[in-house]
Structure formats: structure tokens, C-alpha cells
Amino acid sequence: xxxxxxxxxxxxxxxxxxxxxxxxxxxxxxxxxxxxxxxxxxxxxxxxxxxxxxxxxxxxxxxxxxxxxxxxxxxxxxxxxxxxxxxxxxxxxxxxxxxxxxxxxxxxxxxxxxxxxxxxxxxxxxxxxxxxxxxxxxxxxxxxxxxxxxxxxxxxxxxxxxxxxxxxxxxx
Amino acid sequence: xxxxxxxxxxxxxxxxxxxxxxxxxxxxxxxxxxxxxxxxxxxxxxxxxxxxxxxxxxxxxxxxxxxxxxxxxxxxxxxxxxxxxxxxxxxxxxxxxxxxxxxxxxxxxxxxxxxxxxxxxxxxxxxxxxxxxxxxxxxxxxxxxxxxxxxxxxxxxxxxxxxxxxxxxxxx
DNA sequence: ATCCGCATGTAAGTGGTTACATGATTCG
DNA sequence: CGAATCATGTAACCACTTACATGCGGAT
Numbered sequence: 001x002x003x004x005x006x007x008x009x010x011x012x013x014x015x016x017x018x019x020x021x022x023x024x025x026x027x028x029x030x031x032x033x034x035x036x037x038x039x040x041x042x043x044x045x046x047x048x049x050x051x052x053x054x055x056x057x058x059x060x061x062x063x064x065x066x067x068x069x070x071x072x073x074x075x076x077x078x079x080x081x082x083x084x085x086x087x088x089x090x091x092x093x094x095x096x097x098x099x100x101x102x103x104x105x106x107x108x109x110x111x112x113x114x115x116x117x118x119x120x121x122x123x124x125x126x127x128x129x130x131x132x133x134x135x136x137x138x139x140x141x142x143x144x145x146x147x148x149x150x151x152x153x154x155x156x157x158x159x160x161x162x163x164x165x166x167x168x169x170x171x172x
Numbered sequence: 173x174x175x176x177x178x179x180x181x182x183x184x185x186x187x188x189x190x191x192x193x194x195x196x197x198x199x200x201x202x203x204x205x206x207x208x209x210x211x212x213x214x215x216x217x218x219x220x221x222x223x224x225x226x227x228x229x230x231x232x233x234x235x236x237x238x239x240x241x242x243x244x245x246x247x248x249x250x251x252x253x254x255x256x257x258x259x260x261x262x263x264x265x266x267x268x269x270x271x272x273x274x275x276x277x278x279x280x281x282x283x284x285x286x287x288x289x290x291x292x293x294x295x296x297x298x299x300x301x302x303x304x305x306x307x308x309x310x311x312x313x314x315x316x317x318x319x320x321x322x323x324x325x326x327x328x329x330x331x332x333x334x335x336x337x338x339x340x341x342x343x344x
Numbered sequence: 345a346t347c348c349g350c351a352t353g354t355a356a357g358t359g360g361t362t363a364c365a366t367g368a369t370t371c372g
Numbered sequence: 373c374g375a376a377t378c379a380t381g382t383a384a385c386c387a388c389t390t391a392c393a394t395g396c397g398g399a400t
Contacts, residue, residue, distance in 0.1 A: 002267050003387085009274040019351050032269035039388060041353060064351045064395075083278050087289055088267040091360095095174050095260040097204035097321045102181040104314030106255050117259055142276030148339045149269045152332075159331040160324075167320045175359080191379050211360055213381060236367075236379045263388095 004043050004052075005082040006033055008075050011053060015070035018044055028146075031129060031153040044069055052078050100167075111171060119164050126157040176215050177254040178205055180224060180247050187228075187242035190216055200318075203301060203325040216241055224250050272339075283343060291336050298329040 010016060010024055018041045025035040047053040052075035058066040071079070096118055103111050129150055138147045182188065182196055190213045197207040219225040224247030230238040243251070268290055275283050301322055310319045 002270060006270050029273060032264050032266045032273070034263040034265060036389060080277060083271060083274060084282055087271060087286065089293070090266050090268060091206040092204050093206060094204045094262050096262060097324060098174060098178050099255060099259060101201060101204070101318055101321050102251070102255060103317040105252060110256055114259065121261070144342065145275040146273055149273050152269060152335050155331050155335050156328055159327050163324050163327050170316065208361060
């Protein structure tokens with residue numbers, strides 16, 4: 001449902017293939033919504049069924065034909081309706097914090113390595129988002145809002161690093 | 173899988189019924205792992221199947237009999253193995269940020285109300301976590317680590333409020 | 345030659361949500 | 373008298389992941 005609406009939102013920017021969409025989910029929108037390609041192809045098919053998107057087969061210069069999906073008028077209506085609807089509540093599911101919660105059952109080395117891996121993963125992701133930010137120049141309202149979601153990710157990653165500093169010091 | 177391990181971790185603290193577990197998922201561990209009761213009962217049954225937990229029926233003083241689940245020796249081994257295993261990576265899925273990303277398709281009032289609702293939800297959750305924190309006195313390693321997960325939640329909620337301040341000002 | 349990027353999808357399985365269904369006790 | 377809490381679960385559905393399967397063209 002939400003995935004379908006995000007795909008509609010992306011198709012409203014430009015017509016795309018499932019493959020194109022996958023690249024967006026791995027870069028631009030990936031820091032707040034992850035999606036698998038199997039899921040993208042399935043959802044795309046459903047959007048066509050519902051009349052929210054149409055397909056145009058473009059002969060591929062080399063490789064398979066591109067199945068270009070474009071949003072329909074009905075799709076734009078559905079997208080607008082979703083944006084104006086009651087927001088879904090966000091359910092947290094963080095396996096790292098689950099491990100920390102039961103961390104007393106782990107020896108000192110195990111605990112240290114748990115925190116170290118997390119720190120590495122967070123730094124990695126932070127570097128990627130900061131690079132994306134550096135490559136962006138915000139102009140209109142839409143671009144500023146998209147940039148704001150990036151800043152949200154960056155702010156939370158920095159908070160996570162600060163928290164790790166405090167916890168690692170306390171545990172040591 | 174992760175849910176099963178979290179349940180084992182909770183059963184390692186004390187034997188519990190599905191109902192008891194549900195209460196924990198709505199309070200202590202809820203800020204990093206949400207779980208539905210249908211899912212809890214199903215997972216509990218699977219843990220018994222796998223030999224990681226055993227059931228004892230306790231006659232209920234009023235109301236239905238309690239199905240008390242307790243962790244077995246094999247269950248403790250499985251829990252320890254999970255804690256020492258390669259950490260899963262956390263996949264983000266935040267519907268609020270998805271709405272912000274496409275927020276340009278929304279009018280000013282819609283956007284304002286989107287941020288206002290988010291702020292209210294975050295403040296609400298922050299108040300609950302801060303109260304939980306005030307009620308806790310950390311002593312041993314286990315308690316300190318459990319408290320650290322709470323502090324993680326609190327830190328991120330405060331970051332979210334700060335981000336909201338900045339974005340709302342920019343949009344206004 | 346071999347690997348990477350482009351591009352498509354299916355099948356099977358796991359994980360998570362919503363709705364249905366029941367019934368006693370306790371508190372206001 | 374009615375609502376909330378305790379306590380159990382099932383059935384159906386929806387969302388997501390992993391593994392399988394294919395094949396061209398261009399770069400190293």
C-alpha cells in the first residue's frame with residue numbers, strides 16, 4: 001500500500017521501468033523506505049491492474065525490452081488522496097537494539113564487537129548520505145522537502161554516533 | 173526469527189504467558205520492536221515445537237488457564253548463539269518521511285498538519301519514554317544496557333523534534 | 345574470456361496485520 | 373449496568389525476502 005504510493009510518486013516525476021525504480025529505492029528514497037525488486041515488479045503489476053499506471057514497451061537497444069510505466073490521471077488522484085489521508089503510524093523494529101537489550105548474556109568481547117560493527121555501519125551510511133547532500137542544490141519547494149528527508153537521516157545517524165560514544169564509554 | 177529470539181530473551185528473565193509477553197512488547201521493548209499478539213502466540217507455539225520453550229498450564233483464579241512458557245536449556249543455547257551471530261541489517265521504513273518526500277504535491281495546510289501530527293506523536297512517545305526512564309534505577313550490567321536502549325529512543329526522539337523545528341521554520 | 349550493468353520476471357517461504365470468537369472478574 | 377482487564381487462540385490475508393532463471397552488450 002505505502003510502497004504502491006511511493007512508486008506512484010516516483011512515476012509522477014518521470015516514467016520508469018522496475019529496474020529504474022529499484023535504483024531509486026537503493027539511493028534517493030532508500031534511507032527511509034527499502035524495497036526489494038521482486039516486490040517492486042509485483043506492485044507495479046498491481047498498479048497497472050488498478051488503472052493507476054500504464055505500460056509502454058520500448059524496444060531495448062541491446063538487452064530486454066524496457067517496460068516503461070507511466071502514472072495515469074487516476075494514479076495522480078490516488079497519490080493525492082494518500083498524501084492527504086491520515087498518516088500511518090511508524091512501527092519500530094531494530095534488531096541491533098534488541099541485541100543490546102539482552103547484551104548482558106554476551107561476554108565483553110562480544111559486546112564490544114557488537115558496538116564496533118554498529119559504529120562502522122552508521123559511519124558508512126552517514127558518509128553516503130552526506131555525499132548525496134553535497135551533490136544536491138535545493139531550489140523549489142519539492143527539492144527542499146526531499147532534501148529535508150536526507151537531513152533527517154543525517155541528523156539521526158549523528159545522534160546514533162553520539163549515543164554510541166556514551167554507551168561505549170560507560171561499558172568500558 | 174528475531175521475534176523468536178526476543179521472546180526467548182524475555183522468557184530467560186521470567187516464565188510468561190503470551191499475554192504477559194504482549195504487555196512487554198507494548199512497554200519495555202516496544203520502542204525498538206513491535207509485535208502483534210497473533211504473532212506472539214504463533215511464535216510461542218513454534219518455540220515449543222523446536223524445543224526451546226516448554227508450557228505449563230496453571231489453573232486460572234478466575235478467567236482462562238494461564239499457559240506459562242519457560243525457556244529450556246536448548247533455548248538458552250539458541251539465544252546465546254543468536255547474540256553472538258552476525259547482526260542483521262536494519263531496514264528503514266518510515267511512512268512519514270515518504271509523505272514529506274512527496275510533500276510538494278500537498279497544499280500549505282496539508283503540509284503544516286502533517287508536521288503538526290508528527291510533532292504531537294513524537295512528543296507523546298518522548299513523554300512515555302522519559303517517564304519510563306525516571307522510574308528506572310540502573311544497577312548491574314544488564315539493567316544498564318536495557319536503560320541504554322531507552323536512552324537511544326529518547327535521543328532519537330529529541331533529534332526528531334529538533335529537525336521538525338528546522339523544517340517547519342524553513343517551510344513557513 | 346570474464347565480469348558488470350541492464351532488464352525481466354516467478355516460486356516458495358517467512359513474517360506481520362486484521363478480524364473473528366469466547367468468557368470470567370473487577371472497578372466505577 | 374457497562375467497560376476494562378485478564379487470557380486464550382484461529383483464519384485469512386497482505387507484505388516482504390530469498391532463491392531461481394535468463395540473456396545481451398560493453399568494458400577490463
